[in-house]
Amino acid sequence: MKRLLSLVVAALVGGAVLTASPATAAPSRALSRESAHLGAALSRESAALGGTGAGFWHASGAQLVDATGAAVRMTGINWFGAETGNYSPHGLWSRNYKDMLDQMAGLGYNTLRLPYSNQLFDAGSKPVSIDQVQNPDLQGLSGLQVLDKIVAYAGVKGMRVLLDRHRPDSGAQSPLWYTSAYSESRWISDWTMLAQHYKGNTTVIGADLHNEPHAIQGGGGACWGCGDTATDWRLAAERAGNAVLAANPDWLIVVEGVDCVSGTGDPQCGWWGGNLSGAKQFPVRLSKPDKLVYSAHEYATSVFAQKWFSDPAFPANLPALWDHFFGYLHKQNIAPVLLGEFGSTLADPRDKVWLQELMKYAGTGTSGMSFTYWSWNPNSGDTGGILNDDWTTVNQTKQAILQPYLIPPVGSGGGTTDPPPAASCAVTYHVDNTWQGGFIATVTVKNTGSSALKNWALGWTVPSGTQITGGWNATVTQTGQQASAKAPAWAPDLAGGASVSIGIQATGASTGTPSGFAVGATACTT
Numbered sequence: 001m002k003r004l005l006s007l008v009v010a011a012l013v014g015g016a017v018l019t020a021s022p023a024t025a026a027p028s029r030a031l032s033r034e035s036a037h038l039g040a041a042l043s044r045e046s047a048a049l050g051g052t053g054a055g056f057w058h059a060s061g062a063q064l065v066d067a068t069g070a071a072v073r074m075t076g077i078n079w080f081g082a083e084t085g086n087y088s089p090h091g092l093w094s095r096n097y098k099d100m101l102d103q104m105a106g107l108g109y110n111t112l113r114l115p116y117s118n119q120l121f122d123a124g125s126k127p128v129s130i131d132q133v134q135n136p137d138l139q140g141l142s143g144l145q146v147l148d149k150i151v152a153y154a155g156v157k158g159m160r161v162l163l164d165r166h167r168p169d170s171g172a173q174s175p176l177w178y179t180s181a182y183s184e185s186r187w188i189s190d191w192t193m194l195a196q197h198y199k200g201n202t203t204v205i206g207a208d209l210h211n212e213p214h215a216i217q218g219g220g221g222a223c224w225g226c227g228d229t230a231t232d233w234r235l236a237a238e239r240a241g242n243a244v245l246a247a248n249p250d251w252l253i254v255v256e257g258v259d260c261v262s263g264t265g266d267p268q269c270g271w272w273g274g275n276l277s278g279a280k281q282f283p284v285r286l287s288k289p290d291k292l293v294y295s296a297h298e299y300a301t302s303v304f305a306q307k308w309f310s311d312p313a314f315p316a317n318l319p320a321l322w323d324h325f326f327g328y329l330h331k332q333n334i335a336p337v338l339l340g341e342f343g344s345t346l347a348d349p350r351d352k353v354w355l356q357e358l359m360k361y362a363g364t365g366t367s368g369m370s371f372t373y374w375s376w377n378p379n380s381g382d383t384g385g386i387l388n389d390d391w392t393t394v395n396q397t398k399q400a401i402l403q404p405y406l407i408p409p410v411g412s413g414g415g416t417t418d419p420p421p422a423a424s425c426a427v428t429y430h431v432d433n434t435w436q437g438g439f440i441a442t443v444t445v446k447n448t449g450s451s452a453l454k455n456w457a458l459g460w461t462v463p464s465g466t467q468i469t470g471g472w473n474a475t476v477t478q479t480g481q482q483a484s485a486k487a488p489a490w491a492p493d494l495a496g497g498a499s500v501s502i503g504i505q506a507t508g509a510s511t512g513t514p515s516g517f518a519v520g521a522t523a524c525t526t
Contacts, residue, residue, distance in 0.1 A: 051075065051366055051407030052110050052160050056250040057205050058290040061333040064252075064370065074160065074338060074370035075406045076111025077104055077386065080377055083115040083166035087143040088127040089150065090377050091391045095455075096134045098153050103520050104376065105157040107386070107399060108406030112154050113208065113340065113372040114147065115166035118182045118190050125170070144197070155203035158409030162254065162372065163194060164208040164340075175221035177210040177236050184236065188243050195248035206252030208340060209240050212273035212297060214259040224258045224275075225282030233258055234282050242287045249291075254338060255284050256295045257326065265324055267307075273297040273340070276326045283334075293336045293370075296326035298358060300344035300351040303382045309350055315357045322361055330369055343374035343383035346397060347480070355398075359405050366407065373402060390477060393459025393484035396516035424449040425524040427458070427517040431510045438469075439510035443485065445517075445524065446499040453494040456519055457486040458502070463512025470505040483514075 051073050053066025066072050079100070081090030091100065104112065119125055120143040127146050130138050138146055151161050167173050168182035178184040191207055198204040213222035213233040222233040229235055234255075241253035257276035260269040264277035274297045286292050301309050311317050323331065330337045339362060344351040362369040378385040386402075388395055426446045433440045443460075447453050461481050462468065468478040474485035485502045487494070494500055517524040 052158060052409055055202055057252055058288075059252075059292060059336050060290070062330045062336050063367065064293070064336045071366035073366045073368060073407055074111040074162070074372060075109065076113055076160075076162070076370075076372035077109040078113045078115065078164075078341060078372050078375040078377075079104075080115045080166070080375055080380070082120055082143060082147060083117040083164075083170065085170045086127065086129050087120050087125050087170070088130055088138070088146045089114070090129075090379060091387075092130045092135055092138070094131065094134070094391045097138065097150055099455075100376070101150070101153050101157055101159070103394075105159055105409050106520070106522070107394065108403065108408040109159070109373075110407055110409040111160045111162060111205075111370075111372060112150075113162045113164050114150065115164040115211065116143070116147065117167040117170045118165070118186060119167075119169045120144070121190055121193075151198070151201070151203055155201070159203070160205045160409075161203050162206050162208055162252075163198075163204065164211055165191065166211040173212060175214045175216050176231065177213065177222075177233070177240070184239075188240050191240055191244050192247040195244045195251060199248045199250070204251075206254055206291075206293070207241075207244050208254040208256070208295060209237055209244075210256065212256060212271075214272040222258050224261050224278035234278065234284055237284050238286065241284065241292075245286060245288050245291060249288060251291065252293050253284075253286055253291050254293045254295045254340070256297065256340065267321075267324075270306075270325050271297050271299055271303075274299075274325055276329060276337075277324055279329065279334075293338050294326065294329050295338040295340040297341040297374075298322070298325075298339060299342060299383070300354045301348045302345040302351055309354070314350065315353050318354070318357050319361055322358075327361070327369075337369045339369055339371035341374040342371065343380070343385075345382070345384045345480075352397070352401070355401050359401060362405065364405055368405065371405075373398075388459060388477075388482050388484050389479050390457055390475075390484045390486050392455075392457035392486060392520060393482070394518055394520070395482050396459065396461050396518065397481070400516075425453070425458075425517075425519045425522060427460075427524040427526050429514055429526070434510045438505070438507045440503065440505050441510070443502045443504060443514075443517075444499055445485075445494070445502070445519065447494045447496055448525075450496040452496060453519060455487055455492045456494050457484055458524075459484045459516070459518050460514050461516040462506075462514050463508070466506050466508035466512055466514075468504050468506045472503040473500060474502045476502065476504055 053070050053072035055067025057064050064072050079089045082088055127143050132139055154161050168179045177187055215221035223231050224234050226232050237255040256273040259272050259275055261275050261278040262268050276294050276296055308321055326337055329335050346352050375385045378387045378389045426448050428444045431439055431441045445458050460483050462483050476485045
């Protein structure tokens with residue numbers, strides 16, 4: 001999850017080798033007729049499923065397509081934690097995993113990038129910090145079995161899952177794809193195990209081979225195209241990618257960039273995993289070329305104040321920068337590009353501009369670049385998350401920027417669990433008392449649906465200059481301009497047609513108007 005700029009410049013040696021797709025024999029007429037019938041059936045399924053399509057995915061130039069050839073696109077989210085010493089996604093100490101996935105899908109995220117570490121598969125690695133009451137069916141499971149549960153329910157929601165080998169061990173990221181404790185052979189064997197484990201499961205679409213390879217300040221670490229098998233990330237990605245495809249030819253192979261590549265133009269260095277400029281001269285060569293997806297990570301000032309953020313030309317300088325690092329692959333129809341991680345706290349005003357510009361650059365609809373936002377979790381220290389610190393309410397400022405670009409999952413994805421009934425709510429806001437520098441107000445939320453809102457939490461955006469100092473009838477908190485009111489322990493559910501009035505005390509002007517009221521993923525009328 002660390003994405004610092006490296007000051008090391010990698011040297012490039014060696015030459016590019018081009019490969020062609022192997023020729024295939026012409027099918028018989030009978031097989032052609034059978035394939036045509038299957039293709040028609042898959043086309044109907046693909047139309048029903050929207051942006052996530054039908055069957056497994058592959059590349060056609062820079063476009064991802066499904067089994068029928070229909071265009072698809074990942075518009076997803078990262079949910080981290082299984083790569084840490086918890087050995088399970090974070091937040092399960094306070095919420096049910098199905099509830100989390102319901103909310104993700106409801107907000108429009110169609111893909112889940114799911115990080116893990118190789119240490120998760122060690123015999124002594126046991127998932128911890130999972131609330132027994134909230135998640136009874138996860139108790140006593142191994143880390144892989146917890147992932148199985150999440151994958152299964154993501155499929156029920158029509159979502160796709162991209163597995164991300166985030167770290168070798170649960171303690172920290174590594175510049176190379178191996179360490180003294182977790183060798184390259186272990187890295188590849190765990191990937192082939194997972195490829196076989198999920199073979200035939202259309203929910204799991206691919207392998208993000210290693211998170212954020214990068215150089216080390218002072219020398220060493222990962223390079224791209226340098227020709228050294230111990231450090232050339234491009235060569236390692238080929239070895240692992242081809243091993244995965246041998247075990248599961250249906251998967252996408254996602255290859256991230258490095259940070260520094262010399263000889264490709266200025267700037268030579270960018271974010272960890274974010275520099276794919278070397279792929280022009282030294283492309284990744286796979287046994288199935290149409291399974292290759294390149295991935296770049298891109299961040300804002302809350303992670304590191306890169307020099308381009310203080311350029312007088314900002315933000316007009318950003319498109320050319322992104323073209324240099326990764327965008328050329330998409331624009332020149334070379335291969336699909338996934339923005340695998342990008343995010344910010346938005347504390348700096350430039351970061352909001354950066355995020356808006358990045359989404360415009362990625363494009364709309366199924367023809368745009370795929371993306372998985374970092375992160376769902378609010379406990380990412382340098383970016384925060386889509387969720388606020390209560391792990392329930394949504395950061396409406398971030399969500400509003402991403403929303404126009406999201407392609408929601410549609411269809412059951414082959415699962416058997418019915419989704420919960422749609423929620424609906426209405427909110428009224430009334431200032432009750434004012435004084436110099438402060439006021440008291442009442443927020444009344446009504447469940448306008450027929451089913452109970454369980455463990456409800458109301459989120460909203462407070463006006464600039466307002467700071468909530470207290471509340472009653474709910475647990476009221478504020479982070480930045482995002483406020484939330486969480487159901488009290490003595491009344492966790494709000495019955496259909498029922499209302500609850502929440503009192504707040506705040507400093508600042510009483511004349512401002514709060515906005516963006518929502519219960520979980522559901523916007524409330526006002």
